[in-house]
Amino acid sequence: MLARIPDGSVNLVLTSPPYALHFKKEYGNVDKDDYIAWFLTFARDILRVLADDGSFVLNIGGSYNKGTPTRSIYHYKLLVALVEEIGFHLAQECFWYNPAKMPMPAEWVTVRRIRVRDSVEFVWWFSKTPWPKANNRAVLRSYSKDMIRLNERGIRTTTRPSGHAIRASFDQVSAGGSIPSNVLEDDVPTDMLKMGNNAANDHYTQRCKEAGLKIHPARFPAILPDFFIKLLTETSDLVLDPFAGSNTTGAVAEGLHRHWLACDTDETYLAASTFRFTGSEVQLSDDAIRRDAPLQTAQLPDRATTR
Numbered sequence: 576m577l578a579r580i581p582d583g584s585v586n587l588v589l590t591s592p593p594y595a596l597h598f599k600k601e602y603g604n605v606d607k608d609d610y611i612a613w614f615l616t617f618a619r620d621i622l623r624v625l626a627d628d629g630s631f632v633l634n635i636g637g638s639y640n641k642g643t644p645t646r647s648i649y650h651y652k653l654l655v656a657l658v659e660e661i662g663f664h665l666a667q668e669c670f671w672y673n674p675a676k677m678p679m680p681a682e683w684v685t686v687r688r689i690r691v692r693d694s695v696e697f698v699w700w701f702s703k704t705p706w707p708k709a710n711n712r713a714v715l716r717s718y719s720k721d722m723i724r725l726n727e728r729g730i731r732t733t734t735r736p737s738g739h740a741i742r743a744s745f746d747q748v749s750a751g752g753s754i755p756s757n758v759l760e761d762d763v764p765t766d767m768l769k770m771g772n773n774a775a776n777d778h779y780t781q782r783c784k785e786a787g788l789k790i791h792p793a794r795f796p797a798i799l800p801d802f803f804i805k806l807l808t809e810t811s812d813l814v815l816d817p818f819a820g821s822n823t824t825g826a827v828a829e830g831l832h833r834h835w836l837a838c839d840t841d842e843t844y845l846a847a848s849t850f851r852f853t854g855s856e857v858q859l860s861d862d863a864i865r866r867d868a869p870l871q872t873a874q875l876p877d878r879a880t881t882r
């Protein structure tokens with residue numbers, strides 16, 4: 576599908592490919608040794624299809640080395656290769672705090688108790704040029720009570736022990752909201768956006784159960800594509816997810832009135848993904864989808880439509 580997409584036609588590629596996991600998921604995971612070469616075949620096309628001000632957001636998880644309580648560095652090697660071999664720019668490293676992750680590997684965490692729970696995944700934001708389209712005003716959060724109190728009291732010009740100068744004009748509440756951190760956080764006004772991906776009763780899950788269809792085992796939460804689609808695209812822009820799974824990305828894009836393209840090698844996941852497009856507007860942005868098209872064939876940009 577990637578090969579059929581014209582050069583420079585996509586505004587955002589947002590995806591979560593299979594990770595190089597030691598314990599493999601049902602959809603198969605490439606071994607760590609082969610992972611970089613495998614992924615780079617996709618990465619070259621991703622760079623090609625992106626517009627000059629386009630972005631590539633990659634969600635990837637870490638992994639342990641076989642037989643020892645030490646971590647693989649395959650995902651860091653991938654980051655270096657994407658920049659140095661393929662030519663992406665690293666716009667920003669972001670992190671997804673996922674408190675629902677299992678305490679794995681059990682041997683090191685819950686049996687021998689020599690490692691702690693891993694609850695962060697990487698979300699790397701790459702761009703085709705150093706100047707991707709981005710607008711953090713589109714993802715402002717509510718101000719914390721402390722921030723509102725500070726604003727009412729007024730902020731005095733001061734210098735922090737770090738040497739950082741705080742001016743009276745600093746971060747006024749009138750700016751419309753607080754600027755989110757790169758640790759992705761929900762609408763909870765804390766430093767961290769905690770996003771679980773274990774929704775057991777959302778529209779998609781319920782419809783899969785009713786239809787007896789396999790529920791995708793590794794969905795990311797809608798808030799992840801929601802955040803980056805708002806930050807990096809505008810209405811009618813084109814968003815692509817080449818490892819779409821249950822098509823969370825497409826459904827969120829649809830709800831935000833962006834065009835989208837999605838594909839996956841597993842037709843069962845794609846069949847179930849259509850449930851994301853049978854709900855209301857709210858369900859679209861909560862889970863994901865497109866009402867009228869089977870997803871296994873590419874929808875080329877000139878035919879892509881939001882509704």
Ligand SMILES: C[S@@+](CC[C@H](N)C(=O)[O-])C[C@H]1O[C@@H](n2cnc3c(N)ncnc32)[C@H](O)[C@@H]1O
Binds near residue numbers: 791819
């Ligand atoms: C981590 S899952 C993506 C889940 C998705 N973000 C969601 O929210 O449902 C990775 C997906 O990549 C798919 N996949 C594996 N190899 C692929 C390939 N060569 N081309 C396209 N999809 C592939 C798998 O079937 C799996 O559904």
